[in-house]
Amino acid sequence: xxxxxxxxxxxxxxxxxxxxxxxxxxxxxxxxxxxxxxxxxxxxxxxxxxxxxxxxxxxxxxxxxxxxxxxxxxxxxxxxxxxxxxxxxxxxxxxxxxxxxxxxxxxxxxxxxxxxxxxxxxxxxxxxxxxx
Numbered sequence: 001x002x003x004x005x006x007x008x009x010x011x012x013x014x015x016x017x018x019x020x021x022x023x024x025x026x027x028x029x030x031x032x033x034x035x036x037x038x039x040x041x042x043x044x045x046x047x048x049x050x051x052x053x054x055x056x057x058x059x060x061x062x063x064x065x066x067x068x069x070x071x072x073x074x075x076x077x078x079x080x081x082x083x084x085x086x087x088x089x090x091x092x093x094x095x096x097x098x099x100x101x102x103x104x105x106x107x108x109x110x111x112x113x114x115x116x117x118x119x120x121x122x123x124x125x126x127x128x129x130x131x132x
Contacts, residue, residue, distance in 0.1 A: 019054035022061060026053055030064045 027046050032039050053060060 016054060019057040022057040023050055023053040026057075026060060026064065030060070034060070034064055034067060 026034075027050070031041075031046075038045065
């Protein structure tokens with residue numbers, strides 16, 4: 001059990017480290033290319049979106065890569081994404097969460113360590129000396 005937890009924590013640390021590196025590059029060069037509304041944004045806005053950039057860095061990297069190739073990822077002002085397509089994407093995301101979150105919680109409850117054993121002092125009644 002312990003190696004599995006250590007492996008999961010190592011993967012999470014690598015993911016967050018890569019997200020941090022991506023966030024630095026994205027804040028410097030990619031943000032103004034990806035979102036023209038963020039061109040004059042100050043440091044407060046950049047600090048506000050940094051946790052989201054770190055968490056969603058694979059999605060943003062793919063979007064930035066497709067933009068660099070001249071392709072649209074999910075639409076733009078000339079060819080917006082249809083509301084039907086967005087609803088389908090949101091439905092998929094909610095269904096994936098509805099399945100994965102209970103599975104993760106159930107796995108965490110299943111693999112949790114056993115309860116702490118009772119102390120020998122808990123069985124001593126008043127007036128008795130504790131066992132040595």
